[in-house]
Amino acid sequence: MLSIVKFQLHQQQKQLSVELASPSGEQALTERWQFNYEFLRVLESSQASSAYAASPKGKAPALATHKKDVVLTRIESVGKHGYRLIFDDGYQVIYAQAELALYHQQADLLWQTYSQQLSASGHGRDAMIDIKQL
Template sequence: MAGLNPQTPIPTELKLYRKSGVLSVTFNDGKSFRFHCEFLRVYSPSAEVRGHEPGQEVLQTGKKDVTITHIEPVGRYAVRLDFSDGHNTGLYSWDLLYDYGLNQEIMWQNYLQRLGASGSSREVK
């Protein structure tokens, strides 16, 4: 993975709220984002979720109740999140988390539309 974009804000705080299933990330430019664990899981940057090329994305289903069980720093540029369903191969760079924060609502609506179109569910079956 390439280094950080030098203009990307850096997190000053990551806080996991286990009861509500939310990861709060505050950046040094003052912006703060709240991510539900489910959102971060279904948009994992791992090859398992994204595929190796555009068009190979794998729709994640049944992740409504997934939680983050562990947060592991990776250098000075990312974190690895361990999820309760065993997934832990995505590296969430600061660039990625910031981008996700700015685009979270659109991304979430796209996810819900893809779920609906496939006849799948956020619930575990």
């Protein structure tokens, strides 16, 4: 089984690279996953342990909108639980390696579903600018 060995943030492209490798002693295998920051930010994780990601019991999580320009600022290891992703809008979420693997495998379907939900909600991906009259 491959394990995460390195994360690389590409701020200009707003992409996260995840490098995986086989444990020492096994055949040398490597793999690289690419994730868009916005994609990771708008996904609702069933294992999210952040107060920002939690929703009241019995209610569907709120749809994240207007996150096209969000930036992933930091990644922290959370022991055996996974990795905490911290975004510039204050959102934090913990993803286990198995979850990231699933997101990598189902990225197209997950993005299509999100896009449909976004369209149905009447919201968009672009950041909103709150203009107040003086």
